[in-house]
Amino acid sequence: MGNIKTRCHFSIIFESLWKFWLVIILILLNELDAIIDIVQELGTGGIKSLIETGGLWGLAAILLLTLVVFFIQFLRWRKTWVILDDNLLVVEKNTLNKSKNTIAIENISAVNMERNLFERLVGTYRIKLDTNSMTTANETDVSIVFREDFAIAFRKTLIERMNALKGNIEEPALSKERQPDELFKAGAEGKKVFHSTPKDMIMHALYTLPLFSLIIAVGGIGGAAWYVSNFGFISFIRDFLGGFIAVAFMVIGAIYNLIKKFITYYDFTAYRDGKDLHIRCGLIKLRSYTIPVDKINAIEIEQPLISRIFKKYNVKVVTVGVGDEDGESSNITMSLSKEQLKEQLEELVPEYGWADFESIQKEERGGVTVRLVKSIKWHIFAILVALLLVLVVELPLWAAVGIPIFADAYINLLYVLSHKASGYLVMDEGLVISGGYFQKTYMICTYKKMQVLNITQHPASRRLDICDGAVMLLNSAMGLPYIKTNLAFEISDKIIGGTK
Numbered sequence: 001m002g003n004i005k006t007r008c009h010f011s012i013i014f015e016s017l018w019k020f021w022l023v024i025i026l027i028l029l030n031e032l033d034a035i036i037d038i039v040q041e042l043g044t045g046g047i048k049s050l051i052e053t054g055g056l057w058g059l060a061a062i063l064l065l066t067l068v069v070f071f072i073q074f075l076r077w078r079k080t081w082v083i084l085d086d087n088l089l090v091v092e093k094n095t096l097n098k099s100k101n102t103i104a105i106e107n108i109s110a111v112n113m114e115r116n117l118f119e120r121l122v123g124t125y126r127i128k129l130d131t132n133s134m135t136t137a138n139e140t141d142v143s144i145v146f147r148e149d150f151a152i153a154f155r156k157t158l159i160e161r162m163n164a165l166k167g168n169i170e171e172p173a174l175s176k177e178r179q180p181d182e183l184f185k186a187g188a189e190g191k192k193v194f195h196s197t198p199k200d201m202i203m204h205a206l207y208t209l210p211l212f213s214l215i216i217a218v219g220g221i222g223g224a225a226w227y228v229s230n231f232g233f234i235s236f237i238r239d240f241l242g243g244f245i246a247v248a249f250m251v252i253g254a255i256y257n258l259i260k261k262f263i264t265y266y267d268f269t270a271y272r273d274g275k276d277l278h279i280r281c282g283l284i285k286l287r288s289y290t291i292p293v294d295k296i297n298a299i300e301i302e303q304p305l306i307s308r309i310f311k312k313y314n315v316k317v318v319t320v321g322v323g324d325e326d327g328e329s330s331n332i333t334m335s336l337s338k339e340q341l342k343e344q345l346e347e348l349v350p351e352y353g354w355a356d357f358e359s360i361q362k363e364e365r366g367g368v369t370v371r372l373v374k375s376i377k378w379h380i381f382a383i384l385v386a387l388l389l390v391l392v393v394e395l396p397l398w399a400a401v402g403i404p405i406f407a408d409a410y411i412n413l414l415y416v417l418s419h420k421a422s423g424y425l426v427m428d429e430g431l432v433i434s435g436g437y438f439q440k441t442y443m444i445c446t447y448k449k450m451q452v453l454n455i456t457q458h459p460a461s462r463r464l465d466i467c468d469g470a471v472m473l474l475n476s477a478m479g480l481p482y483i484k485t486n487l488a489f490e491i492s493d494k495i496i497g498g499t500k
Contacts, residue, residue, distance in 0.1 A: 004084040004154070011122045012145045013073045018118075020069045024062060082144050084154070087161060089129070091142055103141065106165045107131045109295035109320040111155060113288040120286075125151035129158075130320045159290060163275065192347045196268040196334050205261035207312045207335040209254065211305040211438070220250055270332050272348050277317070279332060287329075295319050297473045298445035299352050301341070305438045313341045317349075318443075318476045355432045355444040360423040366464035367422065367482030371415040373460040382408035422481035426491065433471065435479045443478040445471065447494045453480070455488050 076095055083090040089108075091101040112128040119126060129142040146154055196204075227235075266283035277296075279289040298318040307313065312335040322330045333344050338358075346353060382404035389400035417437040425432035430446035452472035461467055467488050469480040480488075 003086065004082070004157075006082055006146075006150075007077060007080060008082065008145045009122075009124045009147050010077065011119070011124055013070065013077050015118060015145070016073045017066070017070060020066070024065075084157070087165060089142065089158070091144070101142065103129070103131055105158065105161050108158070108162060109292065110322050111159060111162075111290040112322065113151065113155060113290075114282070114285055116285045119145070123148050127151055127155060130322075155290070159276065162292060191271050191273060193269060193271040194333070194344055194347070196265070198262075200334050201262050201265045201268060202258075204265060204314065204334040205258045207307040207310060208261065208302075208304050208314065209257055209306060264329060265331070265334065268331075268334055270344075270348060277332060277348060281329070289322050291317060291319055291322060293349065293351060296349070297449045298443050298476065298478075299345075299349060299355075301357060301442040301444070303436075303440040307335055308440060311338065312336060313338065315341065315345065318445075318473060320475050352444050354427055354429045356425070357432050357434070357442045357444070360425045360432055360434055360442070363419065363422040363424065363481035364464075364466045364483055366461065366466045367419055367468070369464060370458050370460045370466070370482065371419060374458065375412050375415060378408050378411050422479075424481050424483055426487065431471065431491065433478050433480060435481060441478075443471070445473065445478075447491075447497075449473060450495045453488070453492050453495055455480075455485075455492075457485075 076093070079094040081090075081092045081094075083092060087105045089103045089105060093099045108129055108131055110128075110130045112130075113125050114128065115125050124145050125148055126143060126145050129144075131141050145151075263283045265281050268279075268281040270277065270279050272278075275293050277289070277291040277293060279287075279291070281287055296317050296319045300316045300318055301313050302316060303313055313333075314331060314335045315333040316330040317332055318330070332348055333341065336344065385404040385407075386401050389395045389403065390397065393400070414437050418435070421434055421436040421440045423434040430444065430449075432442060432444050434440060434442045450471055451474060453469065454472065455467050455469040457467045461482065465485050466482045467485050468482050469488070471478050471480055
């Protein structure tokens, strides 16, 4: 496929139109009583009665607005061009507000493909492209829709040119799979493919479920079952109807989270092809990510609280264009044991094989002292709030004292959890940093991908000659635990020098 000048698929007009109709439907739902009256008039008095009551004019207005929106979207589609010209991708809009978005192919950080139910029905794919730009790090730079076969060919051509610019012409840009739905077939070509089973996806949903919502849901079900068995269902409804509704919502919320994650990660498949990572997942909305490894800013190994209990890990990539928008995921693995994690990381991102996160060191012991000093202000604040609640608000003594003490205890618990999770490992290639509270996260990053190192010193940490801070990447950040001040300056020198 040579240079290209084309439009998006015509179906994009109707994808825009349904959003307009969604607004109309929401408005009509607010006028449900009036709509029922119109239907009744139509059933009893016919069209004449409908005209007299003005209902027909309302329908005509909605139809006219639909035609106007359709015409506007048609003009926008007709006057928008997608141009692939040598090493440039151009999206040119010649509407009233003319614009021309020109992107150098070498700056593309991710090539993503997805299709929702409508796109499956009409046989199209949406291609989403992102660049290494801080100003657009949280949004998609280019989103275009093509017919299935053309989208696959366009994607292949684009990645081939990206690889050619990186000097990677020995290996094919993409495997010869027919379409992203069939990425797992790449295993037949000698590549190591990690394909998750339904059991893997269910367990990942459980391991990453917020523990608090799970405890509330299970406790609520258990308490409700005990009360019903002892006092009867009628008594439960009469005395605890509000609690019953609250528990029902909590249970529904927990089940919804499980189902949502299962649907999102359905048929999760990952493999490495040359210098690109390929990820495919999704049941209702199929998503296919192609991530150039050199565009990855960092690797994150996550352990939500339930995962920490069962010693499971899941891995995400930090890169522009993956995981930025609602519903997107930057996972490259499901929840794994430590042995499985090492195997998959070795195959998918061997460039980060230098990072032995098991050898991570605890933050400096002085960090405990600094946190104790910082906690003094919260103790003082809790005492002042307690006095205010007793003298001004006139709450009962147990509530006036208990609420501030609980808040103070929770804040100090976070200090303890932060110290327990904080650690670091300084290597010639880069840093491994761990942190968190209930969830523990390891971030692995090379020096050349770090953009800013913020170093801060509390008066107490200055006396102990330690400091903390944050490592800033293009679209992410990670807290730096308490380390020796001279080590922080050594890290800064490595960042400036771009060591390895």
